[in-house]
Amino acid sequence: MLEITDLNVYHGSSRTLKDFSLALNAGEVLCLLGRNGAGKTTALKSIMGLLPAQSGSIRLEGRELTSLRPYEVPKQGIGYVPQGRRLFSELTVQENLDIGLMTRKTGRDVLENALKLFPRLRERLGQVSGTLSGGEQQMLATARALCIDPSVILLDEPTEGLMPSMIATIRDVVLQLRDQGKAILLVEQRVDAVLSVADRVCFVENGKAHPALPVAALRDDPSLLERYVGVS
């Protein structure tokens, strides 16, 4: 579905992604794991075209994305839930969702589906999004991306700073989306969360992606975590 090959991305003169390669299939959750500063966010931003690729390719169902302008990438059906949520915080919940709906001119049915996953947002459509609780903000960031009606969803640390019940909500939604056949690329630091949602995991180290492993490999061999993420 989404295929990244030998991608090189720079921040100024420093190379942040080094021959980064990765393949994501429909109906699976692929987790990116790695230390702070490994380049996970950079990888997602590069997919969205927000950082230019120096070389390499990113293909969505065969279509090259690196040659598109940044604002054309989401129109191909990629929903992005950025790290730190990045809501339009002075806009209302409804307006944030409207921006998602405008991306591909999707209709009310798409909005309805998103709200069905997060009923709490429905009660707060008129509220300024910056005043939502952290958990509600994460729901909104996710719902906003779903308003694109994406086939690929990129989530960057959606459970950061959330309490366990909220993390469970997010996990359930991710699994539902996977079962609808969406391809999900998830950056996640919490090992327990990774083990409970991921189908495959991919370790990112120093801007390089190691070949993805089935999540079972991680369960069987906890030393992998020790090695790449520094936890056991």
Place this chain on the structure above:
Amino acid sequence: MDLGPFLVLATLEGLLQAAVLTLIALGLSLVFGVMRIVNVAHGEFYMLGAVIAWFVASLLSLHPAVGFFLALVISPLLVGLVAYASERLILKRLKYDPEATIVATIGMLYVIQQVVLIGFGPDARPVEAPFYYRIRLPWFGYSAYNLFVMAAAVVLLIGCWYILTRTRLGLIMRATQFDSETAQAFGIPVDKVYGYVFAAGAMLAAVAAVLIVPIRQAHYLMGLDPLLLSFIVVIIGGLGSLRGTVVAALIIGLSDGIISVFFSPTLAKMLSTLLVALVLVFKPEGLFGAKAR
């Protein structure tokens, strides 16, 4: 005359000043808010608006009202075009770098000013008002055209408010203003938005100029004073806040009008500058601006 009529006159002058100032400052605030660009050439777009209005009104030798309303359409369009071109050719190439764009717009200020000096000359030139009618107040007559300017400004402001808060276009502009990167991740062509916003900001200044030119005349240096005043308004009101811009323009316009009538224009400028200093010290984000996070 005793104090009362004087105060009425001063208030009317102040309101007129405030009406025009609000439009100009709104253009400046829009450009700064959405693009984070300090447009030092903003006053020159205002001046250009007045000068083009003079050309349209005098060269076509039509009935003054026809000439004026034609100018009200043509002048902002041409100014918008000039602004759009300079945005594409200069600001975009500087990648909207905050410091580089200040220098670039200072350059634009002088280029526009000197081109107008060459083409239009150093004289102040009047444009005929579309109509003459004096409203007889108990103490003095007052030009109905001045009231028309205030009404037009109010209509335009309501229009801007409507576009910004109630339309898709406004939503796109506000999203770009708050987080341009995330806006792109949701399909908003930020680069195009910048081009249009810069043109729209200049067009607001040009409209204000066409409205005021029958009262104040066109002159190649007329852009400097409004530039200074709109910076003051934007700082006091809070950047990117429509409400703040209107309130601050009313404060500055009214106080400027009243103090100028009763004391001196210099004192008026001193007081508004003092107000800016106070706002910067005690409420740096402006009266209605969002706190930086």
